[in-house]
Amino acid sequence: MNRPDSEAQQRERIRTTIHADADAACAVVAGELAALIRERQAAGRTVVLGLATGSTPVRLYRELIRLHREEKLSFRHVVTFNLDEYHGLPRTHPESYWRFMHEQLFDHLDIPPENIHLPDGTVPRAEVFGACRAYEEKFRAAGGIDVQILGIGRTGHIGFNEPGSGRDSRTRLVTLDALTRRDAARDFLGETNVPRHAITMGVGTILEARRILLLAWGEGKARVLADAVEKTPTDALPASFLQGHPGAAFHVDPAAASALTRQCHPWLVGTVAWTPGIARRAVVWLSQTVRKPVLKLLEEDYSEHGMADLLTEQGPAYGLNIRIFNELQRTITGWPGGKPDADDTHRPERAMPARKRVVVVSPEPSDDVLGMGGTLRRLVDQGHEVTVAYITSGNLGVPDEEAAMAADLVVELAGAGEETKFAQTVRRQLEAKTAFEGDTPEIRRLKGVLRRGEARASLQACGVTAPHLRFLDLPFYEQGRYRQFRAGERDVGTVATLLREVQPHQIFATGHSADPSSVAAVSFAVLRQALARTNGEAWRGDCRVWLYRGPDRDWAPAEIAMAVPFSPHELTQKIQAIYHHKSQRSQSPVVAAGLHEAWQQAEQHNRAIAVRYDQLGLAEYEAIEAFERFPDL
Ligand code: GLP
Numbered sequence: 001m002n003r004p005d006s007e008a009q010q011r012e013r014i015r016t017t018i019h020a021d022a023d024a025a026c027a028v029v030a031g032e033l034a035a036l037i038r039e040r041q042a043a044g045r046t047v048v049l050g051l052a053t054g055s056t057p058v059r060l061y062r063e064l065i066r067l068h069r070e071e072k073l074s075f076r077h078v079v080t081f082n083l084d085e086y087h088g089l090p091r092t093h094p095e096s097y098w099r100f101m102h103e104q105l106f107d108h109l110d111i112p113p114e115n116i117h118l119p120d121g122t123v124p125r126a127e128v129f130g131a132c133r134a135y136e137e138k139f140r141a142a143g144g145i146d147v148q149i150l151g152i153g154r155t156g157h158i159g160f161n162e163p164g165s166g167r168d169s170r171t172r173l174v175t176l177d178a179l180t181r182r183d184a185a186r187d188f189l190g191e192t193n194v195p196r197h198a199i200t201m202g203v204g205t206i207l208e209a210r211r212i213l214l215l216a217w218g219e220g221k222a223r224v225l226a227d228a229v230e231k232t233p234t235d236a237l238p239a240s241f242l243q244g245h246p247g248a249a250f251h252v253d254p255a256a257a258s259a260l261t262r263q264c265h266p267w268l269v270g271t272v273a274w275t276p277g278i279a280r281r282a283v284v285w286l287s288q289t290v291r292k293p294v295l296k297l298l299e300e301d302y303s304e305h306g307m308a309d310l311l312t313e314q315g316p317a318y319g320l321n322i323r324i325f326n327e328l329q330r331t332i333t334g335w336p337g338g339k340p341d342a343d344d345t346h347r348p349e350r351a352m353p354a355r356k357r358v359v360v361v362s363p364e365p366s367d368d369v370l371g372m373g374g375t376l377r378r379l380v381d382q383g384h385e386v387t388v389a390y391i392t393s394g395n396l397g398v399p400d401e402e403a404a405m406a407a408d409l410v411v412e413l414a415g416a417g418e419e420t421k422f423a424q425t426v427r428r429q430l431e432a433k434t435a436f437e438g439d440t441p442e443i444r445r446l447k448g449v450l451r452r453g454e455a456r457a458s459l460q461a462c463g464v465t466a467p468h469l470r471f472l473d474l475p476f477y478e479q480g481r482y483r484q485f486r487a488g489e490r491d492v493g494t495v496a497t498l499l500r501e502v503q504p505h506q507i508f509a510t511g512h513s514a515d516p517s518s519v520a521a522v523s524f525a526v527l528r529q530a531l532a533r534t535n536g537e538a539w540r541g542d543c544r545v546w547l548y549r550g551p552d553r554d555w556a557p558a559e560i561a562m563a564v565p566f567s568p569h570e571l572t573q574k575i576q577a578i579y580h581h582k583s584q585r586s587q588s589p590v591v592a593a594g595l596h597e598a599w600q601q602a603e604q605h606n607r608a609i610a611v612r613y614d615q616l617g618l619a620e621y622e623a624i625e626a627f628e629r630f631p632d633l
Helices: 022-044 056-073 099-106 127-141 178-182 203-207 219-231 237-242 276-289 301-302 307-313 317-329 367-381 401-412 416-434 441-460 489-503 521-533 538-542 568-579 598-615
Strands: 013-019 047-051 078-082 084-086 147-150 172-173 197-200 211-216 248-252 357-362 385-390 469-471 506-509 546-548 562-566 623-630
Touching: 013 022, 013 307, 022 047, 022 147, 022 211, 022 248, 022 401, 056 317, 078 127, 078 317, 127 172, 127 197, 127 219, 172 307, 197 568, 203 237, 203 248, 211 301, 219 237, 237 441, 276 307, 276 598, 301 307, 301 317, 357 367, 357 489, 367 385, 367 562, 367 568, 367 598, 367 623, 385 441, 401 441, 416 441, 489 521, 506 521, 562 568, 562 598, 568 598, 568 623, 598 623
Parallel strands: 013 248, 047 078, 047 147, 147 211, 211 248, 357 385, 357 506, 385 469, 506 546
Antiparallel strands: 084 197, 172 197, 546 623, 562 623
């Protein structure tokens, strides 16, 4: 068991460092690897590294490549063994881990090819067992693994050790979990294409490494990470077995750390400085924990839940209850753009100017309506000038069948013109396309057009009409692949130009704490840079940034700075707007938790926020869309 570094970390059973962001974490981890590589090199010895795939280690690999290029770090004496590989994919497949590792790392280093090892995903089923043994034998013969790099899956898996994998499991063939396959669906252009089996080092194999460094980024990993670090080890969460390893350390970003007790409930693990924000979080948590509305919380509820000092400082209980109740109450507004001519002292948004220019930034078409379709409609109805800016075309998310149908329509309607030729080309290309092959520029164009059409129809349902839609089609996406996007100057420049042109009073954005490799996070990073570039310009003095979230990301009521409630009818309208994104309908036959379609998730999400407000003792609404305020830059 690891000893915690501080009182606040007393529940943590694995040494966990929260870095400013993923890049800062990777600099530290790469630094540790580089020091070991250099030390061994000086002694004329090799280093054996265990490596991982997925989006998580990509930044680490970029940093290692930089160290190689700019700081002469040599990998000639490095031997590598990868954790896992899909079974049944040839090495050349774009999603094979063999290819991933070469493209993301090995091709850019001076590592000798014979030093590189990955499980062979092409061995016939009957020979897998022997091949797995031979793989283990190889790294044992190399002296065992010095440092193992790990990511973590949303099921809590490490490598491909899904829930149910025992502490002593060895390298073997495994069946992939439904959630894991769903997470891989985008890379494989559809869940049905994701292999069902993989070869992975076992938990026991991983635990034999002398040092284990696990990396995690983004809010999507927060829950599973906290459970792995703080809960009793169980095979229901294989990463929790790392608790028993004295050399295991986690390096995470603030979003992935957000469910650790020291981050989300610091009052349970020591004394805290009771800022208004923490006091609000604590009282909301107390109300939810003891299942009482805020105004009914008693002195003993506080003292029995580690919050006696809050009462000493800011009590008595009833006064504190009223204060927090009022704060929560004031987040609710039917006027997301501010209420004209009203006293706005306690309102989330300022009254003036009465008619605001608003930019809704949507990473892909559909993020806007999913996250804030109801609010969008309100803003338009209340006379604000709303522009929706789609950062990317979203064309990577369109299934081939949709594109084929659209091409056929054009051929049938357009006669002998250029459009028909284009559509016929697309049709031919689609037919010639082999499984998993990337799309041609023509196919991508048509898919992008499809998503534009859906976005227009969807927004029309929200009352936003054509002149106010901007399809930015940023190059980072058009030239990128999932998990490997890299934004550059042209991306930032385009967004900055749009902002300068509109000079918004309000910007609604999302993706601030998403996995940094996701489209949403890259889009948000581009927006931030564009904002940094426009700092000091006159319009910026009167511009607020609000953050919305997708339906897959929960809200704690205390995080909400603006809650926009809806009538049952308005909720129906929002759902209907989402329907228009037809190409985004789920393609999976597996119905997970009965909520597979995005519109179902959005409906449930907005209702759940309303229920939580109700339980705190606030008014009972049908549904709520929520927003955080992004700190002024
Ligand atoms: C896959 C890999 C794991 C990885 C996980 C998380 O399942 N086999 O090694 O940790 O995905 O992926 P990501 O880093 O993309 O979130």
